[in-house]
Amino acid sequence: MTRNEGGVTRRWLVGASGAALLAAGCSRTGGDGSGEKKDGGASGAAPDGALGGNFNEDPTGCGLTELEGVGAGWLRGFVALRAAEDPGALQHRALATLLKVSQHGFGTVLTLKLPHNDRAFPAPDSPETEKVLARVDKVLDAVMGKVNILVVGNEPFIESRKKDWNGPLGDFYEAVARHVLAYRSRHSGSTSRTRVYMGALNHLDQPEWRGRGAERWMDFARRTDGIEGVDIHPHVQSIEQAGKYLDFVLPRLGHGQKFLVTEFSLVQLWQQHMTDPIPHRFAERYRMDADTRVWQAIRQAIDHPWPQQQWQDLLAMSPWYASHRHYLRDQVDRFRATDRLAVATYGVAQGAAMTKDFGPHKQPWLLNSLYANRTARPAEASSATPARNPGWAGDFRSLQREQDRPTVDTGTVRT
Template sequence: MTSQLNRGALGANYNEKIIWINHDELQRVGARWIRGFVDMHQIDSSHPEEDPNIKALFKAVDAGFKTILSFKWNYTDRDFPSPGSPEHTAELQGLNRLLSIVMGNVDILVIGNEPFIEVKEGQADERLNAFYESLADAVIDFRKMHSDSAMSTRLYMGALNRLDLPVKHTPAVERMLHFIASRSDLDGVDLHLHIPTLAGHKAMLDYALPRIRPDQSFLATEFTTMWHWKEHIVDKASTYFCKKYGFPTGTKVHQVISSGIENPMPYEQWVDFLSHEPWYMEYENFVTDAMKLYRGTGRLNVATYSFCPMRYRKQPLLATDTPWMLSGVYAPSAVQLKPDGSKYENFPWAGQFRLMQNAE
C-alpha cells in the first residue's frame, strides 16, 4: 500500500497530554495536525471511549484537525507476554476494543511509542520484536476485516530513537525496520529525533530510510536538540541578564528557570534571558532547518513539534533535569500569562513553526 504523503506537514505534538489540546493555540500558529499517545496499560480498555484523552482527540477531529494517535505499551517493569498466554490475549483484546473506536476516525495510527525505551532492561531483543510484530499484525488484520472507512487510517510503526549512534544499530532495531518494510499495509516508520546536532538528525535519516521500502515514508512525531540544551543548563546565565534583572553573578541557567517557575517572569524577560544564551541562539532556526532537512528527503509525511512541555510544572528545574520546557511552541510555566489568561507564543519556536506552515 503506497503512502499518501502530505508534502511534509508540520503539526502539534501533545504526547500523553491530549487533554491539553487548545484549538485557539493551534489556529494561532496555523497547525492542522495533532499528535498524541495513549498508554495501553493506563487506559480503561473496557470503556476506551470514556477516556479523557480519546474524547479530546475526537473533539479535535470534529473541529477539522488531522490526527495522529500512537499506542504505548510500557514494559519497563515486566516481561513481554508469551504468544497465546492470558496476558498476551488480554493485550490483544484491549487493542481491539480501542481499534473499534479509533480506526477510520484518526488519520494515522502508530503501533508503539518508544518501544526500545519502554522495555525492561535486557529485553530489547527478539522478545520485543515478537511482541510488537504480533500487535502490528493484529492491527493490520483488524483494518482488513472492517469497512472501507477503516482503510482511511494509515499505519506506521515505531518510534525509534537515537539512530544517529552506531551503538543503537542493534539486531532488534534492524529486525523492526525489516518488518516494517515487509508489510505492505504499513506506510512507514515513526522516528523520534531528539539529537544534539542537525548532522545527527541527518545521520539518523540516512540510516533508517534505506531500510524501509522506497514507497514508504516517515513520521517525526518528536524532534528537538534537547540533549544539546541539557548540556548547558548548568552554564552560568549571561552577565547581561543577571545585571539587568538582579540575579547574582554566576547564577546558573537552571536556577533562572527555577526562579521563573516559582515566580513567573514577564514574557519580555524570558525572551531577554534566552536571546542572550549563545548555546540556545545557536539553534534559533532549528525548526526551520530540521523541517527543510526532513522535507528534503522527499519522504516526510508529518512531523509534529511540542505544544505541551512543562506547561504547568511547579517543581524547580534541577541541574540533572532535562529542560523540555525550552522546546515548546507556547511558553512554559516560568512565564506569566497574557492579560487575557492565554499563553504567550514561545521564543523563537512559534515564529519558526508558523513560517514552516506557510513554506509547505
C-alpha cells in the same frame, strides 16, 4: 492474531469523554488484513511533509486556540496501554482531544504506547498478550477511521528491557501490528482513512541502537502489507546527529514508504547548559545574582511565571540557545528535503511533568515547546493564547503550507 469481538467492552470509554468516544465507532465488515508483502498498499492523498503539533500524553494547552495561534493543521498524542490497569483520565483526555480536533478538520496522529520497562514481554499467544490486545481494541473502537495515522509503539526500545531487544520485543510488537491491521480490515471495509506506521526508533546516532532489533523492526515494516513506514524521535545535540537517523532509516524503507518524526528537539544540547551561569547582561537587566545558574532561573520562572519579555530575554541572551533559534526551521527543511517525510510534529505546550521537581539534572523539555505557558505570562493579560518561546512559534508558523491546514484530507488506504 484475531480476537473475539464479543469479549471487548467499551466501559472504559464512558466518563469525561464518554459520549464523544462512543460516537467514534466504525462500521464492521469482513476481511483479515494480515497478508505480508513489500508494497505498503497506500493509495490516495497520503500526507507529505506536514508539520503539526504534539502533546505526548498530556493534551493540556493543546486546544483549538493554541493550535490556531501557531497555524497548526495536525496534532499528535499517545495513550499508554498496560495489561494490568485501566487507562486513566489523561488517556481519556488524549483521545477526546484528538477526536475533537479531527472533527474540526485537523490531521491527527495517535500513538499506542505499550511499555514493558519493568517486565518481560509476554509470548504472542499468551493470555497476557490477549489482555493487552483487548485494551488496544477499546482504543481502536474509538479511533479507527477517525484518526489519520495510527502508530504501533511509542519508543519500543526505550520502553523495554535491553535484553529483550533482539527477540521478544519484535515478537510482541509484530503481533500487535498484525492485530491492528486485521482489526482495520474487519471494521473498515475495503478502504480506511487510518494509515498505520510502526513506532519510533531512538538514539540511532549510537551503534548499539542500530543492532539486530532495529534491523528487524525496519524489515518488518518494509515487508508487511499495510504498514506505511516508521517513526523516529531524534532528540539530539545537533542537526548532524539527527542526520544519522535518516542515514539508517531511508535506505531501509520500502518502495513508496515514508517516515514520521512525531518528536524531535535539541534537548540534549539544552541539558549541557543547565548549570551555566545566567547571562551577565540578563542578570543586570533583571537585577538577579550573576551566580544564578540557568536551571535556578528556570525554576524561579516555574514557581512564579515571569513576564513574557523576561522569559524571552533569558533565552535570547543565552548564546547556546540563541545560536539555534532557527533549529526548528532548519531541521524541518532537512526532513522535507528527503521527499520521504509524511508528518513531523513538535511540542506545543509545556506539560506539568516537565516542571515537576525541576533541577540541574532534569531534562529541560520545557525549552522545546512552542508556548511557554508554565514559565511566562502573556504580554497582555487578556490574551487568549499563552506566552511563546522565542523563535519556535514564528518559524513553526512560517513552515505551514496550505495543504496542511484544516480541512486536512489524506485520502484512504486499502485494507
